[in-house]
Each structure stands twice: as C-alpha cells, then as structure tokens.
Amino acid sequence: MESLIIIKKPRLKKPYLIVAWPGMGEVAFKAVEYLIQELKAQEFARIMPEEFFYLAGSVISAGILEVPLLPQGKFYYWKNPAAKGAISGKNDLVIFLSNAQPDLSKADSYAKAIIGLAKDLGVESIVSFASMPQAADHTQASGVWFAATDQKIKESLKKYNFAALVDGQISGMNGLFLGIAKKAKLKGFCLLGEIPLYTIQIENPKASAAVLAALGKILNIQINVAPLKEQAQVMENEINKLLEYLKLGSAGLSAPIGAEEVELIKKTLSQLTNLPVSAKEKIEKLFAESRLDIGKAKELKVQLDKWNVYKEYEDKFLDLFKKNTDKGN
Numbered sequence: 001m002e003s004l005i006i007i008k009k010p011r012l013k014k015p016y017l018i019v020a021w022p023g024m025g026e027v028a029f030k031a032v033e034y035l036i037q038e039l040k041a042q043e044f045a046r047i048m049p050e051e052f053f054y055l056a057g058s059v060i061s062a063g064i065l066e067v068p069l070l071p072q073g074k075f076y077y078w079k080n081p082a083a084k085g086a087i088s089g090k091n092d093l094v095i096f097l098s099n100a101q102p103d104l105s106k107a108d109s110y111a112k113a114i115i116g117l118a119k120d121l122g123v124e125s126i127v128s129f130a131s132m133p134q135a136a137d138h139t140q141a142s143g144v145w146f147a148a149t150d151q152k153i154k155e156s157l158k159k160y161n162f163a164a165l166v167d168g169q170i171s172g173m174n175g176l177f178l179g180i181a182k183k184a185k186l187k188g189f190c191l192l193g194e195i196p197l198y199t200i201q202i203e204n205p206k207a208s209a210a211v212l213a214a215l216g217k218i219l220n221i222q223i224n225v226a227p228l229k230e231q232a233q234v235m236e237n238e239i240n241k242l243l244e245y246l247k248l249g250s251a252g253l254s255a256p257i258g259a260e261e262v263e264l265i266k267k268t269l270s271q272l273t274n275l276p277v278s279a280k281e282k283i284e285k286l287f288a289e290s291r292l293d294i295g296k297a298k299e300l301k302v303q304l305d306k307w308n309v310y311k312e313y314e315d316k317f318l319d320l321f322k323k324n325t326d327k328g329n
Contacts, residue, residue, distance in 0.1 A: 003052075003113040006045040010077040010121070012092040016219065017123045017188075019096045019114070021173040025195040025204035028129035028174045031212050032097050034228060041076035041095055045117060049073065052102040052110045061305055071100030075117065080221065091219060094121055101173045111173075111180040118186075126181050126188030129211045130174040131195045131204070132165075138196045138239050142210040145192040147175075149182045153189050160217055165192065191215060199239070206232035283313070290320050297321070 020032035035041070049070035058068045076095040096118075102110045118126070132145045147165040148154040154164065169175065170190055178188055191214050193207030209228035216223040286300040297320055304310040304317065 003048050003109075004045055004117055005048060006117075008044050010042075010044055010079070012077060012079065012094065012121055013090070015077070015092040015094045015121055015123050017094045017096065017114075017118045017126045018215075019126065019128050019174075019177055021098050021101045023101075023172050023174050024131040024133065024200045025193075025202065025207055027131040027193045027195065027204055027207045027211065029097070029099070030203060030205060030228075031129050031193075031208035032095060034208065034225075035212060035215075035223065036076050036095055036097065038223060039078045039093070041078040041093070043074050043076050045075040047073040047075075047098075047110075047113060052106045053100065054103070061301075062310070071098060071102075073098035073114075077121075082220075094118060094123055098173075104173075104176070107173065107176055108180060111177050112184070114177075115181055115184050115186065119184075124186060126178060126186055127215060128170075128174050128178050128188070128190045129208075130170050130172075130190055130192045131200070131207060132192035133197045133200050134194045136194060136196050138199055138236060142204070142207040143194040144210050144214045145194070146189055146214075147178075147192070148189040149178060149187045153187060157189060157218070160214065162191070162214065202239075203235070204232075205229075205235065283309075287316065287320070294320065 018032060018035065020028040022029045049072065053070045055068045055070065059066050074097060076097070078093040078095065080090050080092050082090045096114055132143075134143075143163060145163045145165050146154075146157050147170060148157060158164070170178075170192070175190060178190055181188060191211040193204070193211045195204045195207050205228045209225040209232060212223050212225050212228070215221070216225075283300070283303055286296055286303060290296040290300050297317070300317065301310070304313055310317070
C-alpha cells in the first residue's frame with residue numbers, strides 16, 4: 001500500500017474492479033471516464049505516480065508553457081442501490097482510471113499496487129475495456145468482442161452474443177492488467193469495442209457506448225449511454241464531411257487514411273463540443289463563482305482545457321477579466 005494514498009476506505013458488497021487507460025480510439029478511457037460521471041462515483045484513493053512515471057514534455061496552453069505534471073491514476077467507488085439488502089446477484093464497483101499508461105517495465109509492480117488495494121476491498125472479479133480495430137465502415141454499429149480469464153466466464157458471456165476473441169493479443173495495460181490479475185488469482189474479462197481501422201487515432205464514443213451497454217447487461221446495471229451515442233453521431237457526420245472533402249469515396253474506405261488526413265480529422269473533431277450535462281453544469285457554476293471571485297478562474301480554465309472547449313468559451317472567459325478590471329477602476 002506504500003504506492004497509494006487512501007482518502008477513505010469504503011465498505012463494499014462483492015465489488016467488481018473496472019480499470020482503464022488511454023488506448024486506440026480512447027475506447028477504454030472514455031468509457032470509464034463517462035461511467036464515473038454517469039454513476040457519480042466517489043474518489044477514495046490514488047496511486048502515487050513518481051514510482052511508475054517520468055516527465056516526458058510540457059503542455060502549452062494559449063501560448064503559455066505550463067508546469068509539467070505526472071499522470072494521475074485515481075480510484076473511485078460506487079455503491080449499487082440494488083445491492084442493499086440483496087442476498088446475491090448485485091455488486092458494487094471499484095473503478096480505477098489513469099490518464100496515461102506507465103512504463104511497461106514497471107507494469108508488474110504498478111498492477112500489483114492496484115490489485116493489492118482491490119483485494120483489500122473484497123474484489124474477486126475485474127473488467128477491462130479495449131478497442132478492436134476492424135475492416136469496418138465508421139457508419140456501422142460497433143460490435144463487442146470479449147476475452148475471459150477462464151472457461152467458466154467465457155461460457156457465461158456467450159449468451160450475450162458477443163464475439164469471442166479466440167486468438168490474438170490485447171496490447172498495453174488494458175490487456176496486460178488482466179493477465180497480471182489472473183496470476184494473482186483474480187478472474188475477469190475484457191470487453192472490446194469495434195473501431196474502423198482508419199480511425200484508430202480518433203476518439204470513438206460509439207465503441208465506448210457499446211462496451212458500456214454490454215457491461216450494463218452483464219452486471220445488471222442501468223447505464224444511460226444516450227449522450228455517448230449523440231457524440232458518436234456528431235463525429236460520424238463530421239467524418240463523412242471530411243472523407244468527402246478528401247475525395248476518398250466509398251472505394252477508399254477499405255484502405256487506411258494517411259497520417260495527414262488523420263491529423264486533419266483529429267483537428268476538426270477536437271473542435272466539436274458535446275459536453276456531458278454534469279460537465280456543462282460544473283463549467284457554468286465555475287463561471288458564476290469566478291464572477292464573484294476571480295481566483296476561481298484558474299479552476300475554470302482547468303475544466304475548459306480538460307473538456308477541450310476553451311475556444312468555445314474563450315470570449316466569455318476573457319470577459320471575466322475585463323469585468324474584474326472595470327471593477328478595479
């Protein structure tokens with residue numbers, strides 16, 4: 001536990017551990033980030049990054065170089081209302097989300113730190129997410145694949161009509177973690193959302209929604225993925241426009257898009273805004289607080305950058321300082 005900072009230790013009923021790191025299409029990371037917001041999960045611990053990460057660069061925002069920060073990995077918990085008083089079949093959740101993957105040479109000790117806390121909380125089963133690149137069109141529904149740590153779990157998942165990953169590899173921490181957990185006598189499975197081969201560098205909310213919907217069925221948890229599907233539709237429309245602009249046509253969809261085209265798509269999509277309601281409410285609240293206390297503007301800027309919507313709110317944000325200057329006069 002030396003690698004962890006525990007704020008409080010929740011008492012949970014037969015919890016599953018859900019884990020995610022960034023990866024292709026950001027399928028896993030965005031799915032779990034959304035899950036935390038949707039369930040209003042509570043942070044209770046974090047992993048100390050110094051042992052597992054090193055600084056690799058500085059971020060520049062609005063032309064200003066910021067102090068570099070090490071990646072953050074945080075634990076959250078959610079108590080399933082249906083689990084209260086239930087004899088069986090209902091589970092609480094422990095959720096771990098990191099905004100970066102560690103140096104894989106330290107992956108074993110990193111994973112063991114997470115597993116140690118999970119076991120201490122009574123976790124016996126783990127779920128991870130990943131992407132499944134396919135020769136598919138971006139307008140198609142995202143199918144779900146799975147890989148399990150044992151035959152019993154594999155058989156139990158067949159009833160949901162997901163595709164079984166018979167051979168292959170799930171790269172990075174989203175796959176490696178389950179293997180390390182199995183070695184530590186834990187069981188679990190990975191849900192993989194299909195993404196088109198030519199969009200692997202673009203966020204894919206459609207695939208994130210697919211794996212979350214699958215998780216909801218398996219664990220019998222209500223997860224509203226409608227906002228993710230709305231984001232997916234917006235992205236699909238934008239990709240259609242860009243593909244038409246790039247004159248790829250339907251014949252070109254069978255081949256990967258080049259690096260320049262991918263960067264153009266990423267740049268355009270990064271300008272899209274489809275904030276979750278909770279994030280939009282938090283931003284508006286911070287604007288109101290900043291009007292009364294300009295010191296709150298720093299926290300507001302962090303949120304705007306986090307959701308990549310500073311450009312949309314730029315004029316409104318700068319007005320805070322103009323009004324503050326006027327008051328000083």
